[in-house]
Amino acid sequence: MAELVGKAGIYALKQSLQSIKKERNINVTVVCADAATGGNGLGRHHAGYIKKLGADLITTGDCCFFKKDLVESWVPYVIRPANLGSGCSSGKADVNDKDQVPGFGWRVFNIPGTETKAAAAVLLGTNFTRIKADNPFTKLNSLLEKLRTQTSLIVIDFHAWASGEKRTLFAAAAGRCTAVIGSHNRVQTADEEILDGTAVICDAGRTGSTESVGGANIDGRILEYRTGIPDWTREACDKCELQGLIIEADDLGRALSIERIRVPVPDKSGS
Numbered sequence: 001m002a003e004l005v006g007k008a009g010i011y012a013l014k015q016s017l018q019s020i021k022k023e024r025n026i027n028v029t030v031v032c033a034d035a036a037t038g039g040n041g042l043g044r045h046h047a048g049y050i051k052k053l054g055a056d057l058i059t060t061g062d063c064c065f066f067k068k069d070l071v072e073s074w075v076p077y078v079i080r081p082a083n084l085g086s087g088c089s090s091g092k093a094d095v096n097d098k099d100q101v102p103g104f105g106w107r108v109f110n111i112p113g114t115e116t117k118a119a120a121a122v123l124l125g126t127n128f129t130r131i132k133a134d135n136p137f138t139k140l141n142s143l144l145e146k147l148r149t150q151t152s153l154i155v156i157d158f159h160a161w162a163s164g165e166k167r168t169l170f171a172a173a174a175g176r177c178t179a180v181i182g183s184h185n186r187v188q189t190a191d192e193e194i195l196d197g198t199a200v201i202c203d204a205g206r207t208g209s210t211e212s213v214g215g216a217n218i219d220g221r222i223l224e225y226r227t228g229i230p231d232w233t234r235e236a237c238d239k240c241e242l243q244g245l246i247i248e249a250d251d252l253g254r255a256l257s258i259e260r261i262r263v264p265v266p267d268k269s270g271s
């Protein structure tokens, strides 16, 4: 599911996820929640609630360490970018080494109700992102080498600004994993395709208010651009949608189809 933004995003997930999972016979649900708590970052309680609403795994991005409670007490169903922390003092390179930075860069897990394993990972882009990540292209290689020893069903969330960087990473990953899904821009793009068995798209979209700027209040964002003064009351709540993708894959982990979804969610008054 596309990046949840604020309480509107959590509301949209609550209203629609379970029915979509049932109607479309979804086996695994990965939810991007980099902006779920107040439009920036993910708090520990929201992480637990999103899992309860039906997420098997939750991804984050450049805001992965914004909420102290999660940083201090990470949970195994949340992953942060795998290409962080190799510059830390111990010098170890393992992405799941907790001596480096908090959290997990990837997880391998059983698809609910089966013995089949799937894996998900996050990579952070390096163009224009606010925290300095290690090279996502070299990390992609070591990550796939590691994950492919355990499963061929591998989904990567590439959290990045620039479509050029995203499309280049898609080409580098083609034929080596099930999907590479772009996130962070929060605007669903129409460039989805399957490259040698790997489903790709520059941006899965946004789950939350569509009458907004990236999920933020429109007037507040205009004011920010006009004056440079941050608007701290910036969540938008109108015209909510659950956005995301449904990807079908075969037993070898090769993508067969990728479909964009946009599901309008009635507001609390029922309109």
Ligand SMILES: [Fe+2]
Binding pocket: 034, 061, 062, 063, 159, 184
């Ligand atoms: Fe982000």
